Amino acid sequence: MICSNVKIKDGVLYFGGQNTVLLAEKYGTPLYLMDEATIRENCRNYVSALQEYMGQDSYPLYASKAASFKRIYEIIGEEGLGADVVSSGEIYTALKAGFDMSKAYFQGNNKTDEDIVYAMDNGVGYFVCDNVEEVDAIERIACEKGIVQKILLRLTPGIDPHTYDEVATGKVDSKFGTAIETGQALEIALHTLECRHISLEGFHCHVGSMVFESSTFTRSAEIMLGFMHELKNNCGFVAKILDLGGGYGVKYTCCDPAIDIKENIKGVCEFVKAECQRLDYPLPSLRLEPGRSIAANAGMTLYTVGTVKRITGYKNYVSVDGGMTDNPRFALYGSKYTVLLANKASEETTIECDLVGRCCESGDVIQPNVKFPNSVTRGDIVAVLTTGAYNYSMASNYNRICRPPVVMIDGERDYVSVKRESFEYLTANDV
Ligand SMILES: *Cc1c(COP(=O)(O)O)cnc(C)c1O
Numbered sequence: 001m002i003c004s005n006v007k008i009k010d011g012v013l014y015f016g017g018q019n020t021v022l023l024a025e026k027y028g029t030p031l032y033l034m035d036e037a038t039i040r041e042n043c044r045n046y047v048s049a050l051q052e053y054m055g056q057d058s059y060p061l062y063a064s065k066a067a068s069f070k071r072i073y074e075i076i077g078e079e080g081l082g083a084d085v086v087s088s089g090e091i092y093t094a095l096k097a098g099f100d101m102s103k104a105y106f107q108g109n110n111k112t113d114e115d116i117v118y119a120m121d122n123g124v125g126y127f128v129c130d131n132v133e134e135v136d137a138i139e140r141i142a143c144e145k146g147i148v149q150k151i152l153l154r155l156t157p158g159i160d161p162h163t164y165d166e167v168a169t170g171k172v173d174s175k176f177g178t179a180i181e182t183g184q185a186l187e188i189a190l191h192t193l194e195c196r197h198i199s200l201e202g203f204h205c206h207v208g209s210m211v212f213e214s215s216t217f218t219r220s221a222e223i224m225l226g227f228m229h230e231l232k233n234n235c236g237f238v239a240k241i242l243d244l245g246g247g248y249g250v251k252y253t254c255c256d257p258a259i260d261i262k263e264n265i266k267g268v269c270e271f272v273k274a275e276c277q278r279l280d281y282p283l284p285s286l287r288l289e290p291g292r293s294i295a296a297n298a299g300m301t302l303y304t305v306g307t308v309k310r311i312t313g314y315k316n317y318v319s320v321d322g323g324m325t326d327n328p329r330f331a332l333y334g335s336k337y338t339v340l341l342a343n344k345a346s347e348e349t350t351i352e353c354d355l356v357g358r359c360c361e362s363g364d365v366i367q368p369n370v371k372f373p374n375s376v377t378r379g380d381i382v383a384v385l386t387t388g389a390y391n392y393s394m395a396s397n398y399n400r401i402c403r404p405p406v407v408m409i410d411g412e413r414d415y416v417s418v419k420r421e422s423f424e425y426l427t428a429n430d431v
Pocket residue numbers: 063065066084107206208209210245246247248289290291292293
């Protein structure tokens with residue numbers, strides 16, 4: 001199996017030690033499952049690696065856009081992570097979970113004045129500033145409130161993670177951040193240092209997602225430290241924090257490589273330490289921002305099979321009771337997933353089918369070309385693995401379909417962490 005929390009016993013699929021067919025019966029489908037032990041283990045890998053190889057004041061931030069609901073902020077808070085938040089809604093959710101907002105980092109390329117006020121009023125520790133308009137808005141609002149706001153500046157080091165190459169334009173022309181190459185990063189840093197209501201704590205970059213090579217991180221660290229060194233020579237400013245963003249990949253199918261996060265972080269930390277020594281730059285504390293690699297393999301989605309359509313000589317369809325409303329990732333990105341029948345997990349898979357949802361939209365495909373047992377029929381339980389990240393958080397009510405619940409597995413125990421949406425909820429805002 002692609003992940004150690006998934007097992008097959010007596011032909012039935014188990015997740016986090018629990019029988020998925022019984023869970024589907026107990027809670028109904030579609031159903032998001034999350035395994036608390038896996039979330040915690042993923043968190044601990046990051047926390048311990050950063051502490052061990054970088055020092056006590058370095059810590060990871062959970063990029064909560066991957067899966068944002070109250071319970072997950074409680075768990076990551078208990079594990080000692082900070083959190084990336086990207087909207088007032090995520091800030092609200094973290095607050096409701098009692099999250100320590102001094103460890104919240106407010107990301108995003110277009111924070112409104114209302115967002116900025118809301119974040120400041122609720123004690124968000126850091127703003128990760130994307131551009132000069134935002135710096136000016138923060139300075140103005142912090143001045144009105146008589147506070148000094150800590151920020152990081154988001155820069156674009158000009159790296160394309162998908163070729164593991166630098167490209168002259170590529171990421172320099174991203175909608176996020178301020179480019180180093182064009183000289184605008186130096187300008188914005190010098191400008192920020194003039195702001196009396198802003199404390200510039202350091203620099204941030206995030207080069208992309210599904211990265212399997214730590215060379216992507218070491219190369220961006222090299223460019224970021226080069227920039228920080230240049231700024232120090234220019235005006236004497238020394239940054240306290242270097243935030244290298246998120247993006248470590250996960251294994252969705254057996255074709256994806258497995259990645260040893262701890263070893264990778266060790267390599268990145270050793271590189272940062274060596275580079276700081278070479279440049280004679282005081283060692284900053286490090287942040288990493290994993291989202292997918294905390295949540296993805298801690299999740300699984302269960303569906304019930306409805307229609308099985310065999311179009312003789314053409315193709316086969318297996319339709320389930322969810323779809324792009326609970327998992328839009330294939331529709332959006334052509335994302336790959338591992339799929340199996342939870343109640344027939346040991347049966348030989350002999351027919352190829354497109355696994356499709358129930359939405360009125362032919363693009364509503366969860367995964368094409370899935371191999372199922374020939375006996376696949378109405379009432380079978382389909383499991384889609386590794387759905388913990390960017391599924392619940394990207395879910396919609398298209399076709400007025402209720403979002404599924406998120407049920408957490410905790411060893412022998414299971415509990416609801418997000419309830420299934422009701423029809424009343426669907427019309428709650430209709431007047
Ligand atoms: C999305 C995002 C992350 C998390 O990326 P993953 O690929 O889920 O690890 C981290 N930082 C920023 C700024 C992001 O936008």
